[in-house]
Amino acid sequence: MTGSMNAERDVETLIEGADGSDTLFEYQPGSSLLHRLNPVTKLVCSVGLVLIVFLLPDFRGPLLLSIALFALVAAAGAARSVGTVLVAVGAPLALSLILIQGLFYPENESILVAIGVPVIDQLVFYVEGVEFALLILFRLTVLMIALLGTIITTHPKKMTIALMEKGVSNKIAYVFMAALQFIPQMQERAQSILVAQQARGLDTSATLRQRVRSYIALMSPLLIGTLIATETRALALESRGFTRSGERTYLLEVRDTGFGRALRWLTALAVFAVAGWVIA
Amino acid sequence: MAGESITITDRISGRFTTLAWVLIPVAVGINVVGGALTNVLRIPLFLDSIGTLLLAILAGPLVAAVGGVLTNVVLSVVRSPTMLPFGATQAAIALVAGYLAKRGWFLIRERRDYLKLAGVAVAVATTSVLVGWPLLVWIFGGITGTAPDIIVGIFLAAGFDIEIAALGSQLVIEPVDKAACVVIAYVIATSVPDRYRPSFGQRILS
Structure with missing residues (x-):
């Protein structure tokens, strides 16, 4: 290695x-809070957040989390790298989702906007379809920001x-x-x-x-x-x-703090709380 | 901290030889590079599980399953994290193909034996659809931002549910892609000179 x-x-x-x-993924050296966290803590929190957004039934929660996460990643100086991937992967996804689900989502009922087009008369986008598209889109956005943030602020060697x-x-x-x-x-x-x-x-x-x-x-x-x-x-x-x-010893030392441990437990608690709230 | 006690991953991986471990990154590389080469040659298929299938033939189901999962872990790092969930598909394909390899389905001696290869292709394609379909519906709502979305769109426009639309797009793409992967993996595996084949592969192919 x-x-x-x-x-x-x-x-x-x-x-x-x-x-x-x-x-491309690229490790960016730095000394922000995200960089100093134990890599396992970052992974656990990422997985926790992904579980939470997949439990939430409405697009607003994932949207808020996306914004908050992006702010956190930006504070760690990784806004550009994460942003590039988000645009490259997210843009075709968003276009595809809103176009297909907005037009054809099976539960479409209330009209959001109707655009007049030649040949087929008009394109009708429905509220239900667009909301569903946004839900999926922001769930995946949270997944991408969380994992990319972890990857970009962690040297692969430290991770292992x-x-x-x-x-x-x-x-x-x-x-x-x-x-x-x-x-x-x-x-x-x-x-x-x-x-x-x-x-x-x-x-x-x-x-x-x-x-x-x-x-x-x-x-x-x-x-x-x-x-x-x-x-x-x-x-x-x-x-x-x-x-x-x-027993093995490692050249690089990776610290695990009490704060990190608390964060991991908090994430687990949050997942269960959201699961309980959604089911109830 | 580690090393004192035997960890879970140690127990799972205890049976792998060093050679098997070294082969896993090779499969990941073949999967990723093979997928990229389809762009160079403008082949309208994904062909992104050839490495997994090769490993299933050359080193057995469990090694291949680890390689399959790792492929998507690596892809989610170098390309996009949205690839991560489909690691489950790769693992399932690996287990099925590796099991069939153990049962001698890749051993072709006469013309009739090509039916066995066809059988593997059907089994792998079916597995891929059965595992990929629910992932596509639950995680992505049917849309992944790639070319197959068009098929999903057509099905939805025709008034089908998302479940049916996703299944439809999987059925249009996966059988052709996975059958091609099986055949290509078999041809490549047999082109490897016997002395460079890992011992599992030597037993499977000759």
């Missing part, structure tokens, strides 16, 4: 190589250490870190295989059948290449005591 600093830079190259719809200290297996931590590092590497490899196969006459604009064949011609060497490397990797890990059990 030596390449955690590398991983950050590499994920950028990954995104550059991919199409425009991809957005905090999880291991809470009893998550070091192997799970390894696969998470390794996967994050692997993707840019494999993306690079796939690029060079693509170029190599194009030099051998691979046509990316042939018939669909041909292109599926090309897909296999690209993926096979990619897989075989990585499989060869995995054997070496397994031996390297084994020689560093990967499968040994026993």
Whole structure:
């Protein structure tokens, strides 16, 4: 796991190589309250908030929480990164939701607005559909801000250490870190295989059948290449005591404060309170 | 703190070898990179579970399930957190495909055996629909901001409920996509030279 600093830079190259719809996570160093919280506390609070908004039956609660969360994330200096992802993912989602649910939601009754359009006379947006669309949209907004806020204010390495200290297996931590590092590497490899196969006459604009064949011609060497490397990797890990059990010490120290513990309990309590309130 | 007692994740993962652990990130990489390559080759499918299926063939159901869940965890980090819930679909696919692999459904010796592969494709597609459908309805209300929304919209416009509309869009897309994934994963897995196949895969394919 030596390449955690590398991983950050590499994920950028990954995104550059991919199409425009991809957005990027990026750890932003800082010293705000969010940065100093224990990563596990952030995860627990995020999950709690997501549960709460999925329990709430009306869009206003999730809307308020979205605004509050965004303010919190902005205070941690992550407004731009979170905002970019929110717009890139949220905008098509919002458009799709309001258009489809606003027009066709099965329980539509009261007309919100009718827009005159040529050809089909008029488009009628209904209150029920738009409210449903907003409910789903703000639920997902809370999910996105909470998780992105956690990711952006937490160094991946700290996250894995905090999880291991809470009893998550070091192997799970390894696969998470390794996967994050692997993707840019494999993306690079796939690029060079693509170029190599194009030099051998691979046509990316042939018939669909041909292109599926090309897909296999690209993926096979990619897989075989990585499989060869995995054997070496397994031996390297084994020689560093990967499968040994026993006490471990960590280079990085992740602190857990009483405040964090209180916050976690508070989140759990809030989830139950909301659940009770919604059911009653 | 950790290490003194045996944790839950330790107990689940105790049976995995180091090689299995190393294979999991490979599957995640294949899933993510494979999904991106469909854009380069303009293939109108997602093909985002090939890595999971490959792992199911080469390393067994449990390893593949971990790889499947992790794929969506990683995707929610590098792309969008809205991908997270569909990790459940990946895990279910992995378990089904891995179980069928253990039962020898990927072992093709004669022409007739291709029916088994078709059977796997049907099973995987069905699983994907059965797990993905409720997630699509409960979490997203049917709309995810991607191309299949159009199909959901058409169904809703025709007067169907959200449940039916979501099922409809899943039935239009998933069978083709997952069947293609199964076939492609099989072809790629068999193209791996025997000596580089993990031992599970060696037993499954030969």
